[in-house]
Amino acid sequence: MKMRIDKFISSQIPSVSRSQVKKLLGQKRISVNGSIVTAADTRIEESDEVALDGERIIYKKHIYIMLNKPAGYVCSAHEGNSPVVTELVPEGLRRGGLFPAGRLDKDTEGFVLMTDDGELAHNMLAPSRHVPKTYFVRLEKPYEERYAEIFRSGIALGEEKCRPAQITPDSKDRYACTLVIHEGKFHQIKRMFEALDNRVVYLKRLAIGSLVLDASLAPGECLEIMHKDVEKLLCHQAPKW
Ligand code: URA
Numbered sequence: 001m002k003m004r005i006d007k008f009i010s011s012q013i014p015s016v017s018r019s020q021v022k023k024l025l026g027q028k029r030i031s032v033n034g035s036i037v038t039a040a041d042t043r044i045e046e047s048d049e050v051a052l053d054g055e056r057i058i059y060k061k062h063i064y065i066m067l068n069k070p071a072g073y074v075c076s077a078h079e080g081n082s083p084v085v086t087e088l089v090p091e092g093l094r095r096g097g098l099f100p101a102g103r104l105d106k107d108t109e110g111f112v113l114m115t116d117d118g119e120l121a122h123n124m125l126a127p128s129r130h131v132p133k134t135y136f137v138r139l140e141k142p143y144e145e146r147y148a149e150i151f152r153s154g155i156a157l158g159e160e161k162c163r164p165a166q167i168t169p170d171s172k173d174r175y176a177c178t179l180v181i182h183e184g185k186f187h188q189i190k191r192m193f194e195a196l197d198n199r200v201v202y203l204k205r206l207a208i209g210s211l212v213l214d215a216s217l218a219p220g221e222c223l224e225i226m227h228k229d230v231e232k233l234l235c236h237q238a239p240k241w
Contacts, residue, residue, distance in 0.1 A: 005030065006040040008050060012057050014094045022191035029053050063095055065228050066211075069112045070219035075103040088220050101125060102133075102184060102208075110135070111213040113233060114222070123234050127183040129154065130163070131209050131212055132238035134180050134191055138202035140156060143175045147196060151179070157191045165192070168222035178206070180238045210235035 006021040009030070016024070028036045031051045032044055044050060050057045067088055069075070074082045077099040084099050101113040101121035115121060125132050145167065151165040163182045169174035181188060190200045208215055211232035212221055225233075 001046050002043045003046075004025070004040065005032065005037060005042040005044050005050065007181050008044055008059070009052070009057065011095070011100075013052075014096065015091055017099075024052065030140070032100045045071075062115060062234075063093065063098070064117065064225040065089060065093055065098075065114040066214060066217065066223045066225050067112045067114050068217040068219050068221055069104055069107050069109055069205075071107045074106050075112060082106065085114065085206060089114055089222055091111055093222060093224060104205060105187060105190075105203070108203045109219060110203075110204065112205070113208060115227075120230070120233065123126065125184065127163075130236060132182055132207075133184065133205060134178060134207040134241070136176065136202075136204045136206055137147045137179050137189060137193070137200055138173075138176045139193060140175075140199040140201050141197075143169045143177050144196070144198075147177075150196065151192065155192050155194060155195055157185065157188075160185065162188070162192065162204060166238070178241045180213060182198040206241075207239050210237050210239055211234045212239050 009021045010016055010018045024030050025038045025040055028038060029052060030037055031050050032042065046059050067085060067086055072083065073085050073088065074080060076084050077086050078084065086098060089098060095116050097116040098114055101115050102125050104110065104112055113124070123129055148167050151167050154161045154164050162185070165182070167182040168178045179189060190201060193200050209232050211229055217223055232240045
C-alpha cells in the first residue's frame with residue numbers, strides 16, 4: 001500500500017494536520033529510511049521507516065482503546081448537551097473516525113471500546129456473533145435463586161426473548177451479582193431485572209469477549225489495547241469471576 005507522506009503522518013499523529021506536516025517537511029524534520037524528505041507528495045510503503053525528529057512513527061491501520069467509562073458520559077462520537085466518551089480519549093490516542101463500539105447507558109460505568117475499526121466493531125456487536133459481555137450488577141432487592149434458571153432459559157422482555165444469559169451471585173454481597181449477556185438490547189439488563197420485579201441500582205461492564213477491564217484504570221482513564229489482545233474482544237468465552 002503506497003501512501004502520501006503528509007497523509008501518513010497526519011493519520012498517525014492526529015494532533016498534526018496535513019498543513020503542519022508541510023511545515024515539518026520544510027524544516028527537514030522528517031525522514032524516510034534514514035533520508036530527509038521535503039516533498040509532501042512523497043509516496044511511502046507501510047514497511048518504510050518514517051521518523052519525525054529521528055523518532056520512528058510506527059504505522060497502525062487502526063487503534064483500539066479500552067476506556068473505563070465513568071457515569072455521566074454518553075456513548076456517542078458527537079457533542080450533545082451531555083459530555084461524551086470521546087472527550088475522555090487523551091490527545092495522543094485521538095484519531096479521525098474514532099467512535100465507541102457499542103453503547104452503555106449514561107449512568108453505566110466500565111469497559112467501552114473506542115476504535116476506528118468499523119469491521120471489528122460490527123463483528124463484536126452483531127447479535128449473531130454471540131460475543132459475551134460481562135457486567136457487575138447491584139440490585140435494589142436481594143438476589144433470588146430463581147433468577148439463574150429464568151435467565152438461562154432466555155427471559156422475555158415484552159415481545160422479545162433474550163438469549164440465554166449466565167448469572168452468578170456475589171459470594172459476599174446478597175444484593176450483587178455478575179451477569180453475562182450475549183447481545184445488547186436497549187437497556188437490556190435493567191429491563192431483565194425489572195421483569196423480575198427488581199431494579200438495577202449500579203451497573204458496570206467488566207469484560208468484552210475474554211478481555212477484562214484493566215483493574216488499574218480509574219474511571220475516565222484509557223489504555224491502548226495491544227494487537228495480541230484485540231482478538232480477545234471477539235472471543236466466545238467469557239472470563240471466570
Ligand atoms: N444493559 C443496560 O441496561 N444498560 C447498559 O448500559 C448496558 C446493558
